[in-house]
Amino acid sequence: MIKIIIISKDGNSQSIKYILKYFKDYDIYLIAPKAKESKYSKANLIKLNDNDILDFNTLKEELKLDRFGWYYQQFLKYQSVLTIDGEDFLIIDGDTVIKPSLAIKNTLFTTNKPTVEGYSNLYLKVFPQHKLYGKSFITNQMLFNKNYLREIVNNIEKTNNGTWIETLANLVKNNENFMFSEYQVYAEYLLNTKKNIDIKSVAVFRRMDLINDSVDKALKKFDILAYEDHHKTGLLRLLRAKIYYMIGKSIG
Secondary structure, three states: OOEEEEEOOOOOOHHHHHHHHHOOOOOEEEEEOOHHHOOOOOOOEEEEEHHHOOOHHHHHHHHOOOOHHHHHHHHHHHHHHHHOOOOEEEEEEOOEEEOHHHOOOOEEEEOOOEOOHHHHHHHHHHOOOOOOOOEOOOOOEEEEEHHHHHHHHHHHHHOOOOOHHHHHHHHHHHOOOOOOOHHHHHHHHHHHHOOOOEEEEOOEEOEHHHOOOOHHHHOOOOOEEEEOOOOOOOHHHHHHHHHHHHHOOOEO
């Protein structure tokens, strides 16, 4: 059975409450800096501090990577799948709520937006024989198969010196035209190497923090909600969010 992994900077994030509600029949792993101190407690909830999966300070010192915290979250997702017992894992970003219907094996979800060029550049550097799909699969969630992910990291390490983390870090550190996306790399690899991978479009609303409405109602309009209150909030952004929400138009 699929297991849920929530990767969050805040173990008390409001969105976690809804993941526990909508995925009550799943084993759920909360991975955060202080996950074990989280206010949430359920019989199906396992709380792991992120350093128990991938040591933040040690890796930061080793990699000396700009925007380390941002990349650490991405490396942590891969390492969580590789570490936790199980085969299929739905990873959900800690600021995000999704419809339970998105927990589908061998399915990728796209916003239908073009892929960021830096992500494409890095992917083709690592897997030069592959073709690009051309659309973004960065939707704040993804279902990972452990064997597929292990295949990816093993192939990266076969053709490079060092671990998969060191390889990816060195690529983004040494070339400003390279960017790493854990979701995009995984999706592109599956589309190049696996059969019967389904692709579905999703509606994402990334500024739910600006909307005064219930999550239940919002999920009738959108498949994925994100509370991005760390982003800029001005009058124009607020008006845009409210208008887009009212007419059911995606942001993100």
